[in-house]
Amino acid sequence: xxxxxxxxxxENSDAAGAVVLVCEHASNAxxxxxxxxLGLSEDQRRAHIAWDPGALxxxxxxAQALDGALIHARASRLIYDLNRPPHAPGAMPARSExxxxxxNVDLDAAERLARTRTHYLPFHAALADLLACxxxxxxxxxxxxxxxxxxxxxxxxxxxxxxxxxDADDRLARAxxxxxxxxxxxxxxxxxxxxxxxxxxxxxxTPLGLPHAMLEIRNDLIATPKAQAAMAARLAPxxxxxxxxxx
Amino acid sequence: xxxxxxxxxxENSDAAGAVVLVCEHASNAxxxxxxxxLGLSEDQRRAHIAWDPGALxxxxxxAQALDGALIHARASRLIYDLNRPPHAPGAMPARSExxxxxxNVDLDAAERLARTRTHYLPFHAALADLLACxxxxxxxxxxxxxxxxxxxxxxxxxxxxxxxxxDADDRLARAxxxxxxxxxxxxxxxxxxxxxxxxxxxxxxTPLGLPHAMLEIRNDLIATPKAQAAMAARLAPxxxxxxxxxx
Numbered sequence: 001x002x003x004x005x006x007x008x009x010x011e012n013s014d015a016a017g018a019v020v021l022v023c024e025h026a027s028n029a030x031x032x033x034x035x036x037x038l039g040l041s042e043d044q045r046r047a048h049i050a051w052d053p054g055a056l057x058x059x060x061x062x063a064q065a066l067d068g069a070l071i072h073a074r075a076s077r078l079i080y081d082l083n084r085p086p087h088a089p090g091a092m093p094a095r096s097e098x099x100x101x102x103x104n105v106d107l108d109a110a111e112r113l114a115r116t117r118t119h120y121l122p123f124h125a126a127l128a129d130l131l132a133c134x135x136x137x138x139x140x141x142x143x144x145x146x147x148x149x150x151x152x153x154x155x156x157x158x159x160x161x162x163x164x165x166x167d168a169d170d171r172l173a174r175a176x177x178x179x180x181x182x183x184x185x186x187x188x189x190x191x192x193x194x195x196x197x198x199x200x201x202x203x204x205x206t207p208l209g210l211p212h213a214m215l216e217i218r219n220d221l222i223a224t225p226k227a228q229a230a231m232a233a234r235l236a237p238x239x240x241x242x243x244x245x246x247x
Numbered sequence: 248x249x250x251x252x253x254x255x256x257x258e259n260s261d262a263a264g265a266v267v268l269v270c271e272h273a274s275n276a277x278x279x280x281x282x283x284x285l286g287l288s289e290d291q292r293r294a295h296i297a298w299d300p301g302a303l304x305x306x307x308x309x310a311q312a313l314d315g316a317l318i319h320a321r322a323s324r325l326i327y328d329l330n331r332p333p334h335a336p337g338a339m340p341a342r343s344e345x346x347x348x349x350x351n352v353d354l355d356a357a358e359r360l361a362r363t364r365t366h367y368l369p370f371h372a373a374l375a376d377l378l379a380c381x382x383x384x385x386x387x388x389x390x391x392x393x394x395x396x397x398x399x400x401x402x403x404x405x406x407x408x409x410x411x412x413x414d415a416d417d418r419l420a421r422a423x424x425x426x427x428x429x430x431x432x433x434x435x436x437x438x439x440x441x442x443x444x445x446x447x448x449x450x451x452x453t454p455l456g457l458p459h460a461m462l463e464i465r466n467d468l469i470a471t472p473k474a475q476a477a478m479a480a481r482l483a484p485x486x487x488x489x490x491x492x493x494x
Contacts, residue, residue: 085379085456117383133363208334209332
């Protein structure tokens with residue numbers, strides 16, 4: 001399926017572990033025909049508005065430590081935010097935090113449809129495939145999405161270091177939250193499903209009754225490949241213990 | 248997408264109306280490699296265990312009357328019940344009501360995976376596509392699934408003629424239920440989401456916040472093409488009025 005879908009990648013698709021990891025904000029690439037970067041400066045394209053810096057490195061470390069499959073985006077969430085349905089304003093946002101996104105202003109229906117077809121639909125079909133094929137074979141997959149958040153948002157510093165967000169079933173998120181990781185950890189911070197950030201979980205975990213959690217890691221803690229590997233090594237045993245508890 | 252998916256059909260995919268109709272139990276065909284009919288007799292293959300008799304005729308009538316899109320199965324639900332996730336016992340049932348299904352006994356993981364890949368995944372991807380493309384263009388789709396049920400179940404007659412079932416959002420089902428159709432109508436009869444019959448709604452309507460309803464029509468009322476057309480003509484104004492109320 002990856003042949004037809006240039007805007008995401010799948011790693012370890014046949015992994016034996018229960019975890020299916022999703023990193024939908026993995027990339028700040030602006031592939032053609034969006035290679036003008038939607039009119040943003042290079043600084044803006046490197047900033048957290050374009051992606052979740054460090055998240056892919058942590059997700060890859062977790063996939064290795066937990067023997068999990070991983071699906072990750074290969075294009076900026078400003079082209080299409082895969083964690084939003086096509087009718088959400090945030091799917092192709094005209095503004096993100098304090099930044100206007102020139103290339104997303106007054107998008108017509110044809111452009112919204114084109115991005116939905118090239119980004120949203122293939123990614124979600126591929127994730128549905130990963131999960132359904134495991135279920136068909138009698139396996140019990142667990143869905144974990146990996147994100148990072150900015151330490152300063154609208155000028156305000158955020159103290160929380162590690163947030164766990166859930167959709168309908170809070171068991172896995174609470175169980176991870178209760179592990180000792182040495183991080184300042186909070187449930188449903190810095191945001192929650194009520195903010196519309198749980199689409200991936202609501203679309204893929206809840207209808208199938210799968211244990212799930214959305215990990216949010218403050219991005220200053222995972223700024224380098226070394227820090228990302230260390231964070232994955234820190235979180236993997238906590239996630240494993242929480243999965244064992246939830247069963 | 249239909250080229251790769253021989254086991255379902257899509258009609259009126261570009262329909263202008265809000266309704267997207269689903270008829271997942273439309274067919275009692277047993278296409279190859281299941282053309283031995285899973286070991287069932289011809290009578291069993293014609294019975295309600297293999298499909299929802301009359302449902303496709305009603306669904307087509309509704310698609311025409313409401314200018315809606317329609318996606319329908321082209322293979323028996325005994326091969327794969329598209330309204331069940333791959334891990335549900337009812338997805339590829341070894342027994343249905345009082346009938347054993349020989350070709351579904353002791354299915355191995357490879358066969359379950361094959362049917363999931365050929366039936367479940369393409370159908371659900373196509374429906375996701377129909378809905379997401381409407382949302383991307385600023386339309387507000389409504390998801391309605393069309394089923395029929397047997398008048399006698401485990402030897403007991405059923406009095407209800409028309410049932411409305413919902414997932415998380417009960418507004419449309421209640422609004423249709425309140426219309427005057429001349430039918431003995433009940434909410435969440437002859438079964439409800441608690442019986443695991445709302446997978447299609449839970450998977451496609453609820454995560455997108457779409458108004459939805461599952462129609463259940465007693466199959467003795469829609470036994471002929473003429474009766475199916477009459478039922479569609481009877482229900483279409485009720486559904487239209489209910490959709491207008493829900494907005």
